[in-house]
Amino acid sequence: MNNAIGTTGLILNEPLLWEKGKRGRCGISIPKQDVPSADIAPSLSGEGPDFPDLSEVDVVRHYTRLSQWNFGVDTGMYPLGSCTMKYNPKTNERQTQLKGFAQAHPLLPTELSQGALKLMYELEKYLAEITGMDAVSLQPAAGAHGELAGMLIIHAYHTNKGTNRSKILIPDTAHGTNPASAALCGYKSVPVKSSEQGVLSKESIEAAMDEETAGIMVTNPNTLGLFEENIIAISEIVHAKGGLVYCDGANMNAVMGIVNMGDIGVDVMHLNLHKTFSTPHGGGGPGSGPVCVKKHLEPFLPVPRIIEDNGQYVFSEDFPESIGKLHAFYGNFGVMIKCYSYIRSMGAANLKRASQLAVLNANYIKEKLKDVLHLPYDRPCMHECVFSDKHQKSDKITTLDMVKRLMDYGFHPPTIYFPLVVNGAIMIEPTETESREDIDLLIDAFKAIVEEAKTDPDKVRNAPTNCKVQRLDETAAARNPCLTG
Ligand SMILES: *Cc1c(COP(=O)(O)O)cnc(C)c1O
Numbered sequence: 183m184n185n186a187i188g189t190t191g192l193i194l195n196e197p198l199l200w201e202k203g204k205r206g207r208c209g210i211s212i213p214k215q216d217v218p219s220a221d222i223a224p225s226l227s228g229e230g231p232d233f234p235d236l237s238e239v240d241v242v243r244h245y246t247r248l249s250q251w252n253f254g255v256d257t258g259m260y261p262l263g264s265c266t267m268k269y270n271p272k273t274n275e276r277q278t279q280l281k282g283f284a285q286a287h288p289l290l291p292t293e294l295s296q297g298a299l300k301l302m303y304e305l306e307k308y309l310a311e312i313t314g315m316d317a318v319s320l321q322p323a324a325g326a327h328g329e330l331a332g333m334l335i336i337h338a339y340h341t342n343k344g345t346n347r348s349k350i351l352i353p354d355t356a357h358g359t360n361p362a363s364a365a366l367c368g369y370k371s372v373p374v375k376s377s378e379q380g381v382l383s384k385e386s387i388e389a390a391m392d393e394e395t396a397g398i399m400v401t402n403p404n405t406l407g408l409f410e411e412n413i414i415a416i417s418e419i420v421h422a423k424g425g426l427v428y429c430d431g432a433n434m435n436a437v438m439g440i441v442n443m444g445d446i447g448v449d450v451m452h453l454n455l456h457k458t459f460s461t462p463h464g465g466g467g468p469g470s471g472p473v474c475v476k477k478h479l480e481p482f483l484p485v486p487r488i489i490e491d492n493g494q495y496v497f498s499e500d501f502p503e504s505i506g507k508l509h510a511f512y513g514n515f516g517v518m519i520k521c522y523s524y525i526r527s528m529g530a531a532n533l534k535r536a537s538q539l540a541v542l543n544a545n546y547i548k549e550k551l552k553d554v555l556h557l558p559y560d561r562p563c564m565h566e567c568v569f570s571d572k573h574q575k576s577d578k579i580t581t582l583d584m585v586k587r588l589m590d591y592g593f594h595p596p597t598i599y600f601p602l603v604v605n606g607a608i609m610i611e612p613t614e615t616e617s618r619e620d621i622d623l624l625i626d627a628f629k630a631i632v633e634e635a636k637t638d639p640d641k642v643r644n645a646p647t648n649c650k651v652q653r654l655d656e657t658a659a660a661r662n663p664c665l666t667g
Contacts, residue, residue: 187258187592187623193650196247203234209241251650253594255462259620263566263597263609264357264405266435266457267464268540274460274523278516288511292496299495302512303488305522306472309453312525312533313431314442315474319483321513325432328452328471329363329399331484334505335450335475336396336426337367338482342503345424347396353382354603355404357430369396376603380406380559384415391419397426397449403433405601406559407544407566407609409441417447426450431474434458435613436541436565439534443474450475460524461517470517484508539614540565543621547610550625554632558604566611570604579635579642581606586653587634587645591627 260267286298306318322328340347350364352371361371374390377383398420402410417427429443429451435458443451455461456469485504486497541564548567556572571581585595597609612621634642646652
């Protein structure tokens with residue numbers, strides 16, 4: 183590993199601005215006062231905050247150094263499974279800054295917001311086409327919010343039929359937000375075990391599905407990175423007993439232009455625009471989790487909906503069976519602009535190619551690392567592959583040790599200890615935006631660490647050594663964060 187990305191460069195210390203400030207220092211220069219001074223009105227005087235006095239360069243260096251302590255997808259590979267941390271082309275960000283979009287106000291009358299409304303209307307159509315569903319609402323602000331919308335829609339569907347169902351089937355490979363969203367709607371989640379192949383079997387659904395059950399929530403591809411290949415048969419079983427199929431589509435990055443979710447029996451699903459469709463995420467910024475439905479669930483979509491009326495785009499609340507409003511105005515518009523720009527700049531063929539490359543990259547890593555890391559499900563994967571630390575047990579090296587060491591090699595650690603069905607899981611999602619060369623560096627780094635685990639285990643156990651901070655007491659750090667570096 184001579185050409186590791188590494189983190190051995192300068193990592194500068196940085197005091198708080200309050201420690202750095204010096205009385206009388208100033209970051210601005212304004213002309214000398216040439217009028218008599220006047221006292222501030224008594225109501226405006228008094229004790230203000232004790233801001234430090236700083237020069238311009240003090241402030242610029244402070245924030246630039248802090249930014250260098252961060253790791254982001256613009257700095258290096260971020261192979262965080264189930265998160266799709268891919269590179270987001272800057273042009274999509276730039277389109278959000280166009281004046282007509284950036285300065286649009288949600289309270290403007292619709293006749294002055296036609297461009298924004300048209301963008302949202304067309305985006306709903308594009309997302310319907312990509313998923314194979316019939317109608318979309320862009321209101322939900324996150325994946326979990328989209329799940330809640332979907333669960334409310336399922337609930338409204340059953341209530342509307344005069345039935346009252348109390349349970350939802352949730353596979354053990356579902357994302358953790360799924361049972362939480364079902365519970366928020368008052369449903370009891372019934373866990374379903376996956377087969378030895380890491381996917382749901384027809385038999386397990388047959389055994390669990392009954393007429394008290396409102397439906398199933400399937401994460402597909404699931405959190406093992408595997409496609410639920412029995413989904414058509416499973417949908418048929420659920421539908422035959424009057425239930426509905428919810429698909430958590432946050433992992434759509436693996437199947438754009440490849441799987442038509444409508445055709446495989448999905449009734450309702452959500453997407454994560456801040457994963458698949460070019461909005462950076464991870465820092466808690468605005469997101470978007472559009473909910474997509476088949477025709478029979480369209481009446482229940484949240485209001486307002488955007489409709490076209492004589493060539494004009496208008497908001498309509500005239501959907502009496504709607505589950506109601508989920509977000510102020512119409513969701514996070516900036517995220518929608520990035521998504522629209524991404525879809526338009528990629529085109530249908532390239533969206534499909536992006537998914538194919540994401541799958542190829544994950545399978546490449548799986549094949550290259552399966553000799554050194556334990557691969558619990560040795561079969562073709564989708565956008566991510568899941569290993570474990572089973573082979574390192576004899577060296578007394580854990581998943582946590584290995585991924586901490588990975589930081590010394592310049593990579594963000596992958597997702598670890600998730601999904602729960604794999605002990606000591608290491609879940610790698612490279613995404614389509616990484617080059618073969620960068621993926622090879624990640625593979626080499628893992629191989630070097632596995633070797634170190636045998637020859638110099640303390641180096642792995644004590645990692646990271648090149649980072650600004652070493653091993654933290656993670657519980658204490660989360661409860662009592664020390665932000666001074
Ligand atoms: C990320 C993710 C979610 C949750 O999305 P948020 O926007 O974080 O609420 C749900 N399901 C899956 C499979 C995910 O990967």
